[in-house]
Amino acid sequence: MSHARSATALSVNLNKIALLRNSREGNYPSVVEHAKICLAAGAEGITVHPRPDQRHIRPGDVMDLSALVRPLEGIEFNVEGNPYAGAIGSYPGFMELINQSRPDQCTLVPDSDDQLTSDHGFDLKTSAKQLEPIIRQLKDWNCRISLFMDPDVEQIKLAKDIGADRIELYTGPYADAYRTRSDDLDAIFDQYVTAATAAAEAGLGLNAGHDLDLENLPRFREIPNLLEVSIGHALTVDSIAMGMSEAVKRYHLICQS
Ligand SMILES: CC(=O)[C@@H](O)[C@H](O)COP(=O)(O)O
Numbered sequence: 485m486s487h488a489r490s491a492t493a494l495s496v497n498l499n500k501i502a503l504l505r506n507s508r509e510g511n512y513p514s515v516v517e518h519a520k521i522c523l524a525a526g527a528e529g530i531t532v533h534p535r536p537d538q539r540h541i542r543p544g545d546v547m548d549l550s551a552l553v554r555p556l557e558g559i560e561f562n563v564e565g566n567p568y569a570g571a572i573g574s575y576p577g578f579m580e581l582i583n584q585s586r587p588d589q590c591t592l593v594p595d596s597d598d599q600l601t602s603d604h605g606f607d608l609k610t611s612a613k614q615l616e617p618i619i620r621q622l623k624d625w626n627c628r629i630s631l632f633m634d635p636d637v638e639q640i641k642l643a644k645d646i647g648a649d650r651i652e653l654y655t656g657p658y659a660d661a662y663r664t665r666s667d668d669l670d671a672i673f674d675q676y677v678t679a680a681t682a683a684a685e686a687g688l689g690l691n692a693g694h695d696l697d698l699e700n701l702p703r704f705r706e707i708p709n710l711l712e713v714s715i716g717h718a719l720t721v722d723s724i725a726m727g728m729s730e731a732v733k734r735y736h737l738i739c740q741s
């Protein structure tokens with residue numbers, strides 16, 4: 485029997501629009517104009533991940549998107565990144581960028597500066613103490629705090645103890661198992677169900693993201709209490725073939741179903 489489930493907010497990650505823009509001088513494609521296309525197509529939020537090397541999202545993009553989203557009722561701006569990334573050149577440091585842009589949500593991700601992409605969650609058994617003052621500062625700035633986590637129940641329980649509001653489950657392993665039709669797919673999926681249940685029991689809101697796409701998202705939506713997914717890479721690739729508005733509408737339809 486299918487059970488009624490609440491909708492999941494779709495936050496479109498615009499990193500890859502910025503990556504394309506950075507391959508030439510100038511501002512084409514415009515990150516802000518593509519944010520407007522996504523929001524007009526029904527996305528409930530915009531996500532960016534400003535990295536210190538500014539390979540894609542630049543500090544100016546963060547400020548421009550903050551200004552765009554701030555007056556929009558019911559639309560959220562989510563900025564992801566390594567809280568310990570310091571100032572390099574025109575990159576002011578992650579926490580300073582959050583202070584300047586004051587997004588609705590800040591998702592802390594334990595990436596090193598030279599990582600190709602995000603590929604693991606926090607190890608709170610070793611990093612919880614160090615994160616506490618960061619979390620206190622974000623609360624003072626009225627940012628909702630989400631921690632990028634692997635589907636590890638023990639780790640998730642620690643997230644609540646240090647003041648996180650939500651966790652974002654790193655969905656890379658699920659996406660890999662789905663793409664390769666792994667025999668372990670069901671067991672991996674069950675790990676996410678267990679982690680989602682642990683998050684709810686701990687009083688944490690649940691987000692998810694990384695390598696979600698039109699193929700694997702419908703099944704992932706079966707995860708209980710999924711408040712938000714942030715999707716960028718696959719959605720941008722889909723946009724090449726079908727246009728960004730149509731791509732957002734297709735992801736959004738899955739998130740609403
Ligand atoms: C944390 C995560 O999985 C994504 O938010 C991240 O933005 C991907 O970063 P790249 O777009 O630089 O691969």
Ligand SMILES: NCC(=O)COP(=O)(O)O
Nearest residue numbers: 693694695714715716717
């Ligand atoms: N937090 C995940 C995100 O913002 C986008 O990840 P991806 O869809 O680009 O892999």
